[in-house]
Each structure stands twice: as structure tokens, then as C-alpha cells.
Amino acid sequence: MPAAAAVPTTAPPTPAAATAAGANPENPSLRHRLDAPLAVRGQFPLILPFLDLTPRPAFIAPADTLTFSLGLAYESTHAVSDDLLDLYAADDGATYDGRVSRAILEQTAGASSSGRAYFVDGETARLTLDLEWGVSGRVDVRATLPLLAHGGGFLDGPIEAYHETLGFPDGGRPPFARDQYVVGLSDAGATVFLDGATGGVGLGDFLLETRVALARPGSQTFALAATASIELPTGDPDRLDGNGSLDAGAGLIASWRLLRWSFHAGTQYAWLGPWEPAPGLAPRDRLAGFFSGTALMGERSSLVTGVVAGTGPFSRRPGGSLGDTAIEISIGIRHATRNAGVFEAALLENVLSDHNVPDVGIFLGWARQTRFHQRMNLVAPSVGTPYNPGIRNSG
Numbered sequence: 001m002p003a004a005a006a007v008p009t010t011a012p013p014t015p016a017a018a019t020a021a022g023a024n025p026e027n028p029s030l031r032h033r034l035d036a037p038l039a040v041r042g043q044f045p046l047i048l049p050f051l052d053l054t055p056r057p058a059f060i061a062p063a064d065t066l067t068f069s070l071g072l073a074y075e076s077t078h079a080v081s082d083d084l085l086d087l088y089a090a091d092d093g094a095t096y097d098g099r100v101s102r103a104i105l106e107q108t109a110g111a112s113s114s115g116r117a118y119f120v121d122g123e124t125a126r127l128t129l130d131l132e133w134g135v136s137g138r139v140d141v142r143a144t145l146p147l148l149a150h151g152g153g154f155l156d157g158p159i160e161a162y163h164e165t166l167g168f169p170d171g172g173r174p175p176f177a178r179d180q181y182v183v184g185l186s187d188a189g190a191t192v193f194l195d196g197a198t199g200g201v202g203l204g205d206f207l208l209e210t211r212v213a214l215a216r217p218g219s220q221t222f223a224l225a226a227t228a229s230i231e232l233p234t235g236d237p238d239r240l241d242g243n244g245s246l247d248a249g250a251g252l253i254a255s256w257r258l259l260r261w262s263f264h265a266g267t268q269y270a271w272l273g274p275w276e277p278a279p280g281l282a283p284r285d286r287l288a289g290f291f292s293g294t295a296l297m298g299e300r301s302s303l304v305t306g307v308v309a310g311t312g313p314f315s316r317r318p319g320g321s322l323g324d325t326a327i328e329i330s331i332g333i334r335h336a337t338r339n340a341g342v343f344e345a346a347l348l349e350n351v352l353s354d355h356n357v358p359d360v361g362i363f364l365g366w367a368r369q370t371r372f373h374q375r376m377n378l379v380a381p382s383v384g385t386p387y388n389p390g391i392r393n394s395g
């Protein structure tokens, strides 16, 4: 079976035309699979309940295609407000045995000039099941169901050793107990505090997105698209898997292809619903942006880099970086198989010393595209269509 047989295209361009159009590999659908940004949103446990920007290309999915994707992000986070860190660093965590309780968090917030204290220490796995449907070539829709698992994890020791070996700042980890799961925020008398992960896997907030082409929908070299998103409150607010209310967003994305390079940039404004546990703790809407650069390497592989930055939902305040702009970078590789599938693996990193993003993580992804009508077995392919009838039974 030829490459990407499930996504037939018009006659392949000549090699010269392909280079001029930046469509190398020659098959545009193969390129579409290789040069998208990594679909990784902000993973900070206190921001995870809210709608955030997930980077997407501006190129709309071809009409009548269905793409099923799985993504797994696993991240380790350690974040602490300044006064709380000072308290524990004063005697190297001896007094409280390196453990933060709700009472200590609230006392520290009350005594702080900012009125705020926070502590986030844990590891979170987020698995996304994602279905994208190319409606018309100008419009596509996507549904994403996240599944979340939280725990103390196992990475605190290795991360401290890694920071020490490479001479990186320790991020305030040493005075605190290792491999615990604690997420706490106390601000102006309101507190959210989770000590110990609730076991098992929980549903996150269900995300619906659409993209609409704004310019040159057929172009393989430049695309501009508007986006609209709604996040439904399907996640349990008590596990911090959701915020318990509806979030909505609107945005703009642009993509360029130049020879073997592709660039994507986008922004999204999100109107966030109240945070059910304590509405006053997360009062701001979220503004986020991303930039992604990808380079095709060889016939079926690519290098994918990305930066995602966002502000909100927490207000800016001295005494910690919780309300500052959060910036996460990613770098990964992607490989397209010969049967319309794609595998990807990436490293997620926090390059700044700010305490408002996870420290380090990995992302693994897999996607496969197929034709909607064949997959759903709704119509038999008529004579002369480019569809391969055999695909119906090929799984």
C-alpha cells in the first residue's frame, strides 16, 4: 500500500514543484502529519482544571477525514511561594519534617504581605483521546477527552541529582519531603488543599474545538484559521481534574511552510468559569500563545519544537510567580509510518526558575488518519473514487 493511502491527494507534484512549494516530502498529507505542532497544553496542576491553548496547525484537516490520536503527558511539578520556601529553608525542613499542611499554608498566607501562599508537589499523567473530523476542507471539528492520574511519583530524587550535576538551580526542592502529592493554594482567606492523591484515573474536562479557514484554504504553504473552543465540566473539581463550570475560548492561528521548515503561531483568549472549590482564587481569564518550529528530517521523520506561554487564571502578586506568565518549552521527534500513522516523543521543560509550570516531563503521542465514510461504513465507495475499498477491513 502506498504511503498515506487513506488520504488520497491530487497527482503528486514533480520534485522541482515540490521544492518550490515547500512540499517535501512530495505527498502533502504526509507533510501534514509530520509538521504539526506538538499538541501539549500547559500541565501545571493548578492550571489544569481550566481551558488552555493546545497548539494546532492552521492547515484544516482534509474533507471527510477522521484522525484518532492518543497523547500521554507525564510531568513532575515542584512549586512554592517565597515566604513558604523561606520558612522551610530556615532549618532545612527539620521542624515540619519537610511536609506542608493546610494549617501551615494558611498561616503563611495570613502572615505574608501578599496574602497568598502556595505549594505544589506531585506528578500528573494526562492521557488524551482525541478525534478530529475534516468537515469540508474549510472547517474541522475536534473532541478531546482527557484522563488524569495524580501521585507522589518517583522523580524528585533523580531531578534533584540532575539539577545538582548540571549546576541548575534546585527550585526550592531540598527542604521538602520527597515523592509526596500536595497541591495547596491559600489566598485572602480562601484555600484549596489536596494532601495525598485520590487514587485511580479521573475524567478531565471534555474539550470541543473547531477551526475555520480564514485565508487560502487549499494552500499547502500558508494558512490562517480562527478557532473556537468549549470545555465542559466533566472533571471532578475535588480532584482538581476540572473547575466545575464551563470554559470557552476563541483564537487565531497561522502556519507557514518554507522548504523543509514549518512554522506555526497562535493565540487564544479563554473565558474561564468559576473554580467550584473557591471561585475567588482564580479570578482572571486566560490569555495564551504558542510558537512552533518543525524541520523535516529524511523521508518520514521530523524534529518538532514548541513554546507555550500564558497568563491567568491567578492574579499577579509579589511573593511568588504563580500569577506571572507561564512558559513551557518542548522538543521532540515524530515519525510517520507507511499506513497513515504517526508516532511522536518529546521532552517538556521549564527553562525559567519561575514556580508556575512543571519542572520536567515527557510526552508520547500516536495518531492515525482514515476516511470518515469508510470508517463509519456509511457509503460504499463508488467507481472512480480514489478510496481503497480494502481499507474498510484493514482496521
Ligand SMILES: [Ca+2]
Residues within 6 Å of the ligand: 049, 050, 051, 205, 231, 232, 233, 242, 243, 244, 245, 246, 247
Ligand atoms: Ca475547565
